[in-house]
Amino acid sequence: MRWGTDVSRRGVLLGGTAALVAACSGRPTPVGPPAPIAPPASASALTRPVTVLRPHSAARGRDVDLVLMVPEGVPTSGLPVCVALHGRGANARTFLDLGVPQMLTDLVRTGARPFAVAAVDGDHYWVGTGGGDDPQRMLTDEVPGWLAGSNLRPMTGVLGVSMGGFGALSLARRRRDLTAVATCSAALFRTWSEAKARDVFASESQWQAAEPLLHLDELSPGSLGVWCGASDPFLAANRRLIDRAGPATSHITPGAHTDSYWRGVLPDALRFVGERL
Numbered sequence: 001m002r003w004g005t006d007v008s009r010r011g012v013l014l015g016g017t018a019a020l021v022a023a024c025s026g027r028p029t030p031v032g033p034p035a036p037i038a039p040p041a042s043a044s045a046l047t048r049p050v051t052v053l054r055p056h057s058a059a060r061g062r063d064v065d066l067v068l069m070v071p072e073g074v075p076t077s078g079l080p081v082c083v084a085l086h087g088r089g090a091n092a093r094t095f096l097d098l099g100v101p102q103m104l105t106d107l108v109r110t111g112a113r114p115f116a117v118a119a120v121d122g123d124h125y126w127v128g129t130g131g132g133d134d135p136q137r138m139l140t141d142e143v144p145g146w147l148a149g150s151n152l153r154p155m156t157g158v159l160g161v162s163m164g165g166f167g168a169l170s171l172a173r174r175r176r177d178l179t180a181v182a183t184c185s186a187a188l189f190r191t192w193s194e195a196k197a198r199d200v201f202a203s204e205s206q207w208q209a210a211e212p213l214l215h216l217d218e219l220s221p222g223s224l225g226v227w228c229g230a231s232d233p234f235l236a237a238n239r240r241l242i243d244r245a246g247p248a249t250s251h252i253t254p255g256a257h258t259d260s261y262w263r264g265v266l267p268d269a270l271r272f273v274g275e276r277l
Helices: 100-109 135-148 163-174 192-197 204-210 235-245 259-274
Strands: 050-053 066-069 081-085 116-120 155-161 180-184 224-229 249-253
Touching: 066 100, 081 135, 081 163, 081 259, 100 116, 100 259, 116 135, 135 155, 135 163, 155 163, 155 259, 163 180, 180 259, 192 204, 224 235, 224 259, 235 249, 249 259
Parallel strands: 081 116, 081 155, 155 180, 180 224, 224 249
Antiparallel strands: 050 066, 066 116
């Protein structure tokens, strides 16, 4: 495994815009919480608000960026963790461009309990597509060990933007122990015709197995928060998520499927997550 080096928030310049969708297959089976993972002998606490690591993911068959973000000026050992899932065409570093490290620091300064956000590179709507690249297996089988290597606790929350919202809901179907699930502009489909028109899924059965809107009974509404812009192309699908899942909180506010909208709602979504970790 190759690990990177600590970097400051201001030392990383990136871009990132999340958007639409990819494919998946197989009906997920909910599982219980993972067994506790002992930190490796080389585990070390984070020393800066942003640390970028470069581990190898066997599940994805490639090296990936793992971006660890913590509030500035607080002890980091043993912090609870929310995993952040980016949108299509983006990557883990997108959450730096969206300002998440400063948001975490600002939350702590208002009296919130500190926690860490871990973003990792994904693809394929955060599910396996049968081609030797399975981001969902990376989340469940590999990310816990990477977090332990930085003296962080296992993930108990997930936050997803656009395609990452689909991935967050997919992870929540498998990990019923997650206590916080937040989606921002989740890219979801109400019908097969919508999904087919976007050239996302290989078949209708694959879409039916994957689509969170068809499996809302596998989600825990008390842990769910939903945010979406009133001008977002996925507004109708997010309204259906809200109406049928009954999340703990939901917000339809002015905005579109843009970085600007996400920068505006992420502080609220992060506060929601932090209160439940």
